[in-house]
Amino acid sequence: MDMAPFATKYPHLCSPITIAGQTFSNRMFSAPMGGTDITNDGCIGSKSTAFYELRAWGGAAAVTVSECMVHPQTDGSHAYHLDESILNSLAAATYTADAINRHGSVASLELSHSGMYAGTYMTDTSRQHEMHQWGPSDTVRPDGVPVRALSVEQIHEIVGAYGHVAGLAKRAGFRMIMIHGGHGWLINQFLSPYFNHRDDEYGGSLENRCRFASDALDAVRAAVGPRFPIEFRMSGSELFEGGYDLDEGVRIARTLEDKIDLLHVSAGTYQRGFGNTHPSMFKEHGCNVYLAAEIKRHVSVPVATIGGLNDPAQMERIIASGQADVVYMARALLADPELPRKVMSGQDDKIVHCLRCFTCMAERAATSTRRCTVNPLIGRELEGHEVAPAAHRRRVLVAGGGPGGLYAAYTAVRRGHEVVLCERSEELGGILKGERAIPFKHEMYELAGTYEKLAREAGVEIRCGVEVTPGYVDAMAPDALIVAIGSRPLVPPIPGLADDRVIVVNDYYKRADEVKGSVVVLGGGLAGCEIAVHLGQTGHHVELVEMRDELAPDANVRHRPLLLEQVDAHVHAHTGLRCIEVTPEGAVCEDAAGERVTVAGETVICALGQRPLSDDVDALRGHAPFVRAIGDAGRVSTITNAVYEGYHAALDI
Numbered sequence: 069m070d071m072a073p074f075a076t077k078y079p080h081l082c083s084p085i086t087i088a089g090q091t092f093s094n095r096m097f098s099a100p101m102g103g104t105d106i107t108n109d110g111c112i113g114s115k116s117t118a119f120y121e122l123r124a125w126g127g128a129a130a131v132t133v134s135e136c137m138v139h140p141q142t143d144g145s146h147a148y149h150l151d152e153s154i155l156n157s158l159a160a161a162t163y164t165a166d167a168i169n170r171h172g173s174v175a176s177l178e179l180s181h182s183g184m185y186a187g188t189y190m191t192d193t194s195r196q197h198e199m200h201q202w203g204p205s206d207t208v209r210p211d212g213v214p215v216r217a218l219s220v221e222q223i224h225e226i227v228g229a230y231g232h233v234a235g236l237a238k239r240a241g242f243r244m245i246m247i248h249g250g251h252g253w254l255i256n257q258f259l260s261p262y263f264n265h266r267d268d269e270y271g272g273s274l275e276n277r278c279r280f281a282s283d284a285l286d287a288v289r290a291a292v293g294p295r296f297p298i299e300f301r302m303s304g305s306e307l308f309e310g311g312y313d314l315d316e317g318v319r320i321a322r323t324l325e326d327k328i329d330l331l332h333v334s335a336g337t338y339q340r341g342f343g344n345t346h347p348s349m350f351k352e353h354g355c356n357v358y359l360a361a362e363i364k365r366h367v368s369v370p371v372a373t374i375g376g377l378n379d380p381a382q383m384e385r386i387i388a389s390g391q392a393d394v395v396y397m398a399r400a401l402l403a404d405p406e407l408p409r410k411v412m413s414g415q416d417d418k419i420v421h422c423l424r425c426f427t428c429m430a431e432r433a434a435t436s437t438r439r440c441t442v443n444p445l446i447g448r449e450l451e452g453h454e455v456a457p458a459a460h461r462r463r464v465l466v467a468g469g470g471p472g473g474l475y476a477a478y479t480a481v482r483r484g485h486e487v488v489l490c491e492r493s494e495e496l497g498g499i500l501k502g503e504r505a506i507p508f509k510h511e512m513y514e515l516a517g518t519y520e521k522l523a524r525e526a527g528v529e530i531r532c533g534v535e536v537t538p539g540y541v542d543a544m545a546p547d548a549l550i551v552a553i554g555s556r557p558l559v560p561p562i563p564g565l566a567d568d569r570v571i572v573v574n575d576y577y578k579r580a581d582e583v584k585g586s587v588v589v590l591g592g593g594l595a596g597c598e599i600a601v602h603l604g605q606t607g608h609h610v611e612l613v614e615m616r617d618e619l620a621p622d623a624n625v626r627h628r629p630l631l632l633e634q635v636d637a638h639v640h641a642h643t644g645l646r647c648i649e650v651t652p653e654g655a656v657c658e659d660a661a662g663e664r665v666t667v668a669g670e671t672v673i674c675a676l677g678q679r680p681l682s683d684d685v686d687a688l689r690g691h692a693p694f695v696r697a698i699g700d701a702g703r704v705s706t707i708t709n710a711v712y713e714g715y716h717a718a719l720d721i
Contacts, residue, residue, distance in 0.1 A: 078380050080387040082412050084129075085394065087370055088329040089295035090243055092129035092174055092394075095387050096408040099374055099398035100134030100178040100246065100301075102147060104438045104447040110140070110149030112160040117167050118449035119438070123401050124173035125453065127408030131168045132246055135180040136237070138229040142202045142222060143186045143254075150177075150236045158240055165241035176244035176299065177237040179230055179288070183254030184215040184263075185339065203257050204264040204271065204280075210339075223270060223280060226254075231287030238292050245288055245296075247281075247328075250303035251345055252337030255281045259302075259320055262310040274316065278323045285327040299372075300324060301332040304359025308340045314359060318366045325367045332372040332396065333360035343630045346399070347376035349424040349508045350634055354382055361391035372396055378403070378422050380411045402428050402440045405453070418525075420518055423511050427708050430624035441708040442515060444475075444715040455482040455719075462547035462721055465490070467536035467688065470498020472699035472710030473552030474519035477528045479718035480550075487528045488544070492535035496520050498554045499678075499700070500707070505577035506602045512707070541691040548694035548721045551685050552714060555678035555700035564650030565590075565674060573599050573675040583608065588655045588669030589639075590647050592619040596675035597635055603673075604638025611667045612639050613655055615646040642667065678704045694721060 076082045082094050103116025112133065123131045135147040151157050161177070168175035184203035201215045202222070208214050218226070234245050249255035257263040258280040264271050270279050281300070288298055302321065305314040312320070321331055335356040336344030347355050356375035364371040373392035377383055378400035386392050400407055403422035410419050420442050428446070431439040438447040445453060462485045466477045469491030481487040495501060497516035504513040524530060534540070541549060557572045559565055571579050573595050585608070589600040592614025600612045612619070612635070619641060620628050635641055645657040645665060654669040678700060685697050696717040699710030 076412065076414065077416070078384040078411055081380060081384045081395070085370065088297040090174060090297050093172055094127070094129045094408060094412060095394050096128055096383070096411065097372065097394055097396045098123040098128035098131040098173075098401050099396040100132040100248070101398050101402070102134055102432060106148060106436070107156075107160075109154050109157070110137070110147070110151075111154065111156050112148055112164045115447065115450055117160070117164045119447065120164060121167035121171070122405045122445075122449045122453055124168040124171035124175075126401065126405035127410075127412055128173055128397075128401060129408070130174040130176050130244060132176040132178050133164060133168075133242075134178040135248060136177050136233060138179050138181055138233045139226045142200070142218070142226065143181045143183070147180070150233050150240070152236070158236060161237065161240040161242070165243075169241060169243065174244055175242045176246050177242045178246040178248050178301070179233055179237075180248035181226060181254035183257045184209060185252060203254070204266055207263075217266070220268065220270070223283075227280070227283045227287050230284040231291040234288040235291035238296065243297070244299060245292060246299040246301055246332065247285060247288060248301050249281050250301050250334050250337075252339045255284065256303060256306075256337065260306060260311050262306070262308075274319055275323065278320060281324060282327060285324065289327065297329045298327070299330040299332050300328040301334060303335050303337065303345075304333040304356070304363055305335060306340070307336040307344045311337070311340070314362055317359065318363055321363045321367050325369050328369060330370050330372060330394070331363065331367060332374070333363050333392075334374050335359055342626070343633075346426075346429065347424070348426070348627070348630045349511075350630060351376065353377060353379060354386065357386055357391055364390070364392060370394060374398070376424060378407070378419075380407075380416050380419070399424065399428060402438070402446050403442045405443070418518070418522060420522075421511050421514065423515065425512075426624055426626035427706075429626040433625055439708060439712070441706070442711060444712040455479060458483040458485060458721065461485055463545070464488070464548045464550065464718075464721060465536065465541065465544055465546035465692070466550045466552060468498065468552030468554055468699075468701065469496035469520075469530070469532070470552055470554050470699065470710065471500060471516060471519060471707050472714035473498070473550065474516065474523050474714075475711045476550045476552060476698060476714030476718045478519060478523040478526055479715050480548075480721060481523065481526045481528045483718065483721070485548075485721060488531065488546075489523065489528055490531045490534040490536045490540075492533070492553075494533050496530070496532065498552075499574065502574050502577045505580050506598060508602070509598065536688065538687055538691050541688060546692050549688060549692035549696075550714065550717050551688055551695065551697040551701050552699050552710070553681050553684055553701045555680050555704050557674070558677040558679050559674055560676060562647055562649060565647075567650065570650060570672045570674055573673055576673065583671045583673075585609075585670035586611070586668065587671045587673060588613060588667050589673045589675055590655060591675035591677065592616070592641065592643065593675065593677060594620050594623045594631075595677075596673075597623070597631055597639075599673060599675055600639045600641075601631070601634040610639045611654075611669055612641040613645050613647055613657060613667055614641070614643050617643050619643065680704055696720070
């Protein structure tokens with residue numbers, strides 16, 4: 069009997085593509101991401117090998133290992149090196165390439181040089197100032213570090229290093245090479261009129277500014293030979309005054325296209341526009357695609373695009389309309405490494421979408437590791453990506469249907485346990501319910517729906533409108549109880565603050581229509597800043613009041629600067645003011661000197677933080693053989709910790 073072929077919803081996105089004789093199984097590639105452990109001598113650690121392998125197992129057609137710095141003598145940087153003189157260097161690269169290739173993916177290695185930003189992401193930032201910083205021209209970095217111009221002899225040596233390392237990468241089993249020519253690193257510094265002020269053959273005209281990139285690409289081609297894909301990553305536009313624009317980006321692409329097989333078009337520079345290179349939640353998904361689309365009109369080689377992409381329908385449109393031939397994802401494949409596999413198999417409704425919260429990038433900067441808000445496995449792939457069945461089936465009760473409780477229930481049922489989740493309200497989602505009313509955080513609201521779908525389909529019994537009390541636990545007699553009941557808003561005993569006309573930020577989604585005229589937001593933490601930005605974006609005049617001297621100290625180091633930019637654009641912020649009374653005129657505040665100031669507003673929103681439901685948690689302890697409090701029920705924290713703790717609580721049963 070003939071079987072009909074499987075029909076995908078996304079035929080263009082799922083179609084193979086052949087580049088320089090190498091066939092890729094689909095158009096979804098895993099973008100360069102720094103690994104989770106880099107040895108002191110620059111080898112790819114075993115955790116990193118597992119990190120990259122998971123993206124290959126998840127169906128990405130190519131997985132790029134990032135970054136391999138080609139010339140340690142002038143770039144004692146933060147990333148990998150590939151050098152025969154380093155014990156295990158070639159072996160570690162070989163094991164990593166094999167781990168990617170064996171899943172049908174193509175292993176690619178990104179070759180780079182940081183130039184004047186060597187050591188940028190070192191955890192020990194003091195060491196950055198001990199390094200010699202090299203660039204196209206003499207200058208001083210914004211942080212005061214002097215930069216010396218590379219000599220022509222040094223340039224030739226670095227060019228040779230690109231070729232040498234590319235040859236080693238091919239020997240190790242990598243089947244594609246990406247040359248990093250964007251984002252403010254050395255090749256981009258030569259391409260950029262902002263950084264490059266040379267008056268020799270490597271500066272001045274566009275042809276001269278492209279010479280270093282051209283020479284490096286020639287060296288790589290000589291090392292890897294024909295019919296071996298060479299990809300060039302560039303910023304389509306630097307997106308800042310003094311840098312090159314899209315028109316010049318087109319000319320750069322045309323100058324270099326005959327030396328490459330795939331042109332990877334990104335945007336901006338890390339140092340002058342992190343939120344452009346990595347589009348934040350304040351930007352549209354795919355906001356940089358126009359750069360690739362325009363450049364593709366002028367070149368004959370295939371073009372790849374990148375930038376906050378995580379929706380297969382949007383990616384299908386990009387390929388189908390000819391804006392690009394390949395789409396790259398990084399954060400989306402941290403959130404859900406199986407995204408390509410789910411798209412290919414018609415299970416795209418089960419994709420766990422990236423929230424663009426920058427937890428991953430913040431953790432990278434803080435500890436040189438990785439963590440993802442929605443995926444507790446990231447950085448811990450060696451522990452196994454499959455949830456192992458438990459030796460004994462247990463009866464598990466989960467109290468609370470927020471993100472931590474849902475993920476705990478989903479994990480426990482996959483272990484083979486009988487799982488019941490109870491939520492005392494009529495709707496799942498916990499604190500995420502409030503995010504539905506803020507467009508730039510709507511994906512956080514959608515996360516609860518995704519977790520609910522995964523949990524229900526895996527076999528979790530969900531009971532809404534049921535509060536878990538000690539008596540309820542006793543009657544059910546579970547073997548394990550996971551307490552994920554969340555927290556409550558902090559509403560201090562400030563006169564007028566408890567009035568009905570004051571809107572607690574958690575309830576904004578239910579009372580948005582009550583917000584009238586000018587608004588005073590009390591509390592300049594993460595929640596207060598985000599609701600203030602949203603209201604400012606929708607046309608309200610917003611006064612933000614914070615008693616501390618800084619705003620959003622609880623935001624991570626990557627999200628916070630971008631959030632504060634939005635605050636500056638849409639909100640009038642006050643720090644060092646303590647609210648002592650809420651009146652019909654607004655908020656009466658007191659400054660550090662004891663002087664009273666009235667901050668006027670027709671509507672007042674209370675965003676003064678959360679408190680754990682400690683008494684409720686304590687009342688449930690001792691009513692099951694295994695009791696674990698997770699997320700805000702244990703201590704007010706983050707969605708990241710709630711999901712992570714829920715996952716591991718379920719594994720511990």
